[in-house]
Amino acid sequence: MKVDKIFNKVAPLIDNLQARWADECQYENWSNYVKVLRKSVKDAGGELIKASNKPFTVTFKVVGEGTFKIVVNGNEIKMNIA
Numbered sequence: 119m120k121v122d123k124i125f126n127k128v129a130p131l132i133d134n135l136q137a138r139w140a141d142e143c144q145y146e147n148w149s150n151y152v153k154v155l156r157k158s159v160k161d162a163g164g165e166l167i168k169a170s171n172k173p174f175t176v177t178f179k180v181v182g183e184g185t186f187k188i189v190v191n192g193n194e195i196k197m198n199i200a
Contacts, residue, residue, distance in 0.1 A: 121180045124162040125197050128176065129188065131158050136174040136190040143171070167200075 135151055148171055156166040159178045167185060168177040174190040177200050187200040 119183060120163050121183050121186055121197075124159060124164045124178065124180065125186075125188065127162040128155070128158050128178075129195050129197075131155070132174070132176055132188055132190060133195055139171055139174065 132155070135154065139146070139148075139151060151171070152166075152169045155169045155176055159166045159176070164178040164180045166176065166178050169175070176188045177185065178188075179185045185200040186197055188195060188197045
């Protein structure tokens with residue numbers, strides 16, 4: 119499934135961005151994070167629908183497979199059907 123490919127590619131990036139955001143949110147612009155996430159999801163074959171920083175969540179669509187949400191909760195990253 120294409121969604122698995124996207125998750126495997128994007129999850130490590132999301133983990134890194136979430137940790138960075140936790141440290142730098144007072145100094146960095148969230149829109150820069152969204153640009154990076156949008157490109158990463160697109161390069162993996164999906165379309166970014168929404169990215170949120172509280173909680174750190176990425177929602178994306180895969181044609182023919184549906185809409186999915188990746189959520190970072192502490193040290194855990196989960197993907198669910200949105």
